[in-house]
Amino acid sequence: MALPDPAYQNSAGRLLAILTAMPNGVSYLDAVPKLFGTVGKTTEENQQACLVGLLEIHKLYVECRQDLLDPNINEQLRKVILAGLTGLHQTIYPIALNNGLRAQTEAEKSLLEVAATTISQEVGLREDDIDKIRKSVTDLRTLVEDAEISPTIRKVLLDLIRMSEDAISRFNIHGARGLRKAFKGMLAEAAEIYGLASGEGEREGLKKSNAWAAILNTLKTFDEVSSRMLKYKPMLEYVSQLLLGGPRSGN
Numbered sequence: 320m321a322l323p324d325p326a327y328q329n330s331a332g333r334l335l336a337i338l339t340a341m342p343n344g345v346s347y348l349d350a351v352p353k354l355f356g357t358v359g360k361t362t363e364e365n366q367q368a369c370l371v372g373l374l375e376i377h378k379l380y381v382e383c384r385q386d387l388l389d390p391n392i393n394e395q396l397r398k399v400i401l402a403g404l405t406g407l408h409q410t411i412y413p414i415a416l417n418n419g420l421r422a423q424t425e426a427e428k429s430l431l432e433v434a435a436t437t438i439s440q441e442v443g444l445r446e447d448d449i450d451k452i453r454k455s456v457t458d459l460r461t462l463v464e465d466a467e468i469s470p471t472i473r474k475v476l477l478d479l480i481r482m483s484e485d486a487i488s489r490f491n492i493h494g495a496r497g498l499r500k501a502f503k504g505m506l507a508e509a510a511e512i513y514g515l516a517s518g519e520g521e522r523e524g525l526k527k528s529n530a531w532a533a534i535l536n537t538l539k540t541f542d543e544v545s546s547r548m549l550k551y552k553p554m555l556e557y558v559s560q561l562l563l564g565g566p567r568s569g570n
Contacts, residue, residue, distance in 0.1 A: 322491040327435035330383040335431040343422035455537040495548035502541035
């Protein structure tokens with residue numbers, strides 16, 4: 320079992336796809352970790368994986384409700400949808416993890432699909448986008464294995480790898496928002512390591528290193544992909560001087 324591809328590229332469409340994929344009657348402990356591909360080796364690990372998965376679904380449900388507050392959506396339709404989806408609480412927030420899953424009703428499925436056709440659609444993730452992200456992760460991994468990399472930079476590289484992989488593996492939950500969140504987290508990591516460099520000489524050395532080039536490439540990749548999907552102008556060129564002390568990208 321794996322996270323399903325949504326028929327509609329927005330929060331309601333992703334929520335519909337995930338809840339529909341959860342088998343009725345099967346315990347949360349058995350179904351949720353499998354759905355997220357994080358089955359634990361021990362009972363405790365499996366419980367943690369189940370809770371993490373339910374938290375992701377909770378976040379998506381909250382995103383869906385927030386998206387339905389869009390002023391462009393008819394007020395009467397919004398009230399009908401939100402009122403009809405309150406029963407999903409019984410599915411998303413179980414009393415006990417060993418309880419059997421409570422499947423959506425047909426009415427809830429229909430209302431979620433109405434919501435998915437009402438909320439604005441996002442641009443999909445292209446195969447070449449995934450290839451670019453994976454290429455940047457491969458470059459980061461190569462640098463992590465370099466014995467000359469300092470422990471501080473190695474930690475940043477590992478954090479960037481984790482953020483990248485999480486954003487891709489969780490794309491069918493959080494979509495382009497997840498990519499943008501990953502970009503912001505990476506930007507904070509890069510700004511921190513730049514700030515920790517003491518003196519202009521050390522900072523200049525950092526900026527000329529292969530590690531810094533790989534970090535900026537990963538930032539640029541996520542910025543370009545998420546900006547295209549969410550239709551905003553890439554941010555990196557405007558914040559690089561302010562936070563990272565470098566020239567605008569492309570200069």
